[in-house]
Amino acid sequence: MPELEQAPAQTAIETPASGPVAPTSRFFRRFTREQRYLHAVLFTTFLGLAGTGLPLRFSESIWARGLAGAVGGFGAILFFHKFCALALTVAFLIHVKEIITRGIYRREKGIFWGATSMVANWKDVKDLFGHMRWMLGLGPKPQFERYAYWEKFDYWAVFWGMIVIGFSGYAMWLAPFFARFLPGWALNAALVIHSEEGLLAILFIFSIHFVNTHLRPDSFPMDMVIFTGVESEKEFEHKRPQEYARMVREGKLEKRLGEAPATWFVNFARVVGFAAIFIGVTLLILTLTAYFD
Amino acid sequence: MCERAIAYADMEKDQRMTRAARIAAFLIAVLIRPVERLANFIRIIRHHHAASLSFIALLLFFAPLRLGAQSECLACHGDKTMQDSAGHSISVDGDKFSASIHGSLQCNNCHADIKEYPHPDHIAKVDCKTCHADEASKLTGSVHSSSREHPCTSCHGNAHEIFPKTDSRSAVYPLNVPKTCGQCHSDGAMATKKGLPSVYPHYMDSIHGSALSKEGLLVAANCQSCHGSHGILSHSDPKSPTYKANIPKTCGTCHARINDDYQGGMHGHAVAAGDFKAPVCTDCHTAHAILQPTESEFRTQSTPICGSCHKEKLSTYRDTFHSQLGSLGGYVETARCWDCHGAHEIYPTSDPRSPINKANLVTTCGKCHAGANVSFVQYQPHANAHDRKLNPALFYVRLFMNLLLISVLTFFVIHTVLWLIRSRFDQVRRKSPNGGNHA
Numbered sequence: 001m002p003e004l005e006q007a008p009a010q011t012a013i014e015t016p017a018s019g020p021v022a023p024t025s026r027f028f029r030r031f032t033r034e035q036r037y038l039h040a041v042l043f044t045t046f047l048g049l050a051g052t053g054l055p056l057r058f059s060e061s062i063w064a065r066g067l068a069g070a071v072g073g074f075g076a077i078l079f080f081h082k083f084c085a086l087a088l089t090v091a092f093l094i095h096v097k098e099i100i101t102r103g104i105y106r107r108e109k110g111i112f113w114g115a116t117s118m119v120a121n122w123k124d125v126k127d128l129f130g131h132m133r134w135m136l137g138l139g140p141k142p143q144f145e146r147y148a149y150w151e152k153f154d155y156w157a158v159f160w161g162m163i164v165i166g167f168s169g170y171a172m173w174l175a176p177f178f179a180r181f182l183p184g185w186a187l188n189a190a191l192v193i194h195s196e197e198g199l200l201a202i203l204f205i206f207s208i209h210f211v212n213t214h215l216r217p218d219s220f221p222m223d224m225v226i227f228t229g230v231e232s233e234k235e236f237e238h239k240r241p242q243e244y245a246r247m248v249r250e251g252k253l254e255k256r257l258g259e260a261p262a263t264w265f266v267n268f269a270r271v272v273g274f275a276a277i278f279i280g281v282t283l284l285i286l287t288l289t290a291y292f293d
Numbered sequence: 294m295c296e297r298a299i300a301y302a303d304m305e306k307d308q309r310m311t312r313a314a315r316i317a318a319f320l321i322a323v324l325i326r327p328v329e330r331l332a333n334f335i336r337i338i339r340h341h342h343a344a345s346l347s348f349i350a351l352l353l354f355f356a357p358l359r360l361g362a363q364s365e366c367l368a369c370h371g372d373k374t375m376q377d378s379a380g381h382s383i384s385v386d387g388d389k390f391s392a393s394i395h396g397s398l399q400c401n402n403c404h405a406d407i408k409e410y411p412h413p414d415h416i417a418k419v420d421c422k423t424c425h426a427d428e429a430s431k432l433t434g435s436v437h438s439s440s441r442e443h444p445c446t447s448c449h450g451n452a453h454e455i456f457p458k459t460d461s462r463s464a465v466y467p468l469n470v471p472k473t474c475g476q477c478h479s480d481g482a483m484a485t486k487k488g489l490p491s492v493y494p495h496y497m498d499s500i501h502g503s504a505l506s507k508e509g510l511l512v513a514a515n516c517q518s519c520h521g522s523h524g525i526l527s528h529s530d531p532k533s534p535t536y537k538a539n540i541p542k543t544c545g546t547c548h549a550r551i552n553d554d555y556q557g558g559m560h561g562h563a564v565a566a567g568d569f570k571a572p573v574c575t576d577c578h579t580a581h582a583i584l585q586p587t588e589s590e591f592r593t594q595s596t597p598i599c600g601s602c603h604k605e606k607l608s609t610y611r612d613t614f615h616s617q618l619g620s621l622g623g624y625v626e627t628a629r630c631w632d633c634h635g636a637h638e639i640y641p642t643s644d645p646r647s648p649i650n651k652a653n654l655v656t657t658c659g660k661c662h663a664g665a666n667v668s669f670v671q672y673q674p675h676a677n678a679h680d681r682k683l684n685p686a687l688f689y690v691r692l693f694m695n696l697l698l699i700s701v702l703t704f705f706v707i708h709t710v711l712w713l714i715r716s717r718f719d720q721v722r723r724k725s726p727n728g729g730n731h732a
Contacts, residue, residue: 055621056614056617056618056621057617059616059617059618059619059620059621060611060620064620064621065621068621073621074618074621077621078618131712132708132711134715135708135711135712135714135715136711136715137715150708157701172614175662175669175672176662176663176664176665176666176669177664179665179666179668179669179671179672180666180668182668183668183671184668184669184670184671184672184673185671185672185673185676185684185686185687187669187671187672188672188673188676188678188684188687189686189687189690191612191613191614192678192687192690192691192694193690193694196691196694196695196697196698197694197697199698200694200697200698200701200702203698203702204701204702204705207706207709208702208705208706208709211709211713212705212709212712216709216712216713216716217713217716217717217719217720218716218720
């Protein structure tokens, strides 16, 4: 989320000292290690939650029992669901703590506002309409900053989703406790909210996010930046020209120089990424068959 | 007569008795016949009812020179390989016969048309009703009346080896009854060929069947405990113990308290009032495959049974977590209908005895949810999110969530599709290859 001027101190050290590198083969840091780990925990637990939640949501469907059985039966399904939920909650809290530490205690700039913030601004509104105009061939392609409007939407959708799904989930898990300060109907509402919001998250991530981020022609078949943390200069310039221009203008480009990722790591990340996409698309198809059954 | 018998014996080479021994046996039989007959007469007077006595006495005194004594017949029929012209065995095991309940009878007491040797060409089937008139008349009115097989021996076994039903050798001894009935009423047997369900394997797997076959529990219900024996009627016959209205009473023969509970509940009242849509024991427990209610299989199958009448309740139950987890296969702990409503003694919600009466909800929910309190039990296990009047808050929550889902997805699907088309178009125009690294 934040600008990477601080973290890549080590990147600068990693930068090859053995002579100048050809500009075209240069790699720039986009995500810190913590952000990549956060995404890894997020998508692993999300797949776990989706895989164990869907059989419950569509318990009458033909595949529900089989999927529940594959996880280890009805008892295991709840255990894994709660286990993933706890892991994701911890990851979420660490992330929130990080925002508070950096944004409030350390008063870092660019956390809550500005070009590098995740918070939406007027440019995002203009970009959205501009992008749509471009799609219809009515205007030029907007020059995106560090986080484009759909990326901010992804972020806040997950942020909102975790609060909503998390609270409703814990309300059901610890129902007698939550009942002390929630009205009775809220327990009924908790399941409706949990399952509908979960369904929205599943449908959104496994179709929209997959396509927008990984499968669209500019990134096809997979945008590796979330795994490796770095992207090529060409890609940087093409995808986020305004950020690139700002970096050049402010003379910060060199500070973000990173190392080309190791081949083994790229391959490993591809396997993990494709496995995640495969599982996600499978779950999406199952969901759609059950939903329109 | 004597010579012919001997000649017959002579023809058989592989017999245990030598020819001399057979002749000796025959002579002894002839000599002791009068003594034996007298003894038999006394025994018969003691053991058999008067109706047949005159007939027997007649035979004994007016046909002294004719065939009929066991020993005479067994001289030939004791041969284990003896067959009639059609190839059916006509041998009789003398030892077993004399030990059997009919052992004191003479052969021609039953085979009344065989009076001399050589026997007549056509010999009638033995008619048991001569003595067992009550049983025969019950059988005539029963579902087995059309049986082409001999109606008595089908169940009681070999006519010459019939034992009292208290004797473990009897085919109708309680522990042997299921196997006896199962000869016809199991997979691929006579009854299933006639379109009747195969019940024997279900019964044997049931709690009754396993109590009987594994524990040898004589009081465990066997076939005839519920169906009766000679006068078995179709379950559609109001006089049958398996007729819907009679089932609680039939099961209540053993399960007395449960029957009392049931009769006091709403379903019991309904059935007693002639409303046969209400369930009786077998509607939930089934008749033959009776499962332990604690078994996951029973717990999984019980809910749709209640739902076959309480359709709306089933539909709203299915929207809840109880159902979602439960239908994934036998999660024993999730609440099914009767965990909350009671099973046998179901009362209206307004009845203070009902577990779902307001005063009892904390206790009822607390069975599973430790720490259930007054606010917790406000949860509605049958809330209908589609019913605005009944559950307004839930209705609007659901509406909001659905609108959110539909609007977000609709917008982004359009957005993504347009984007895909445009990017691809751009890419082709610029002749740039796929992939992020070359974008």
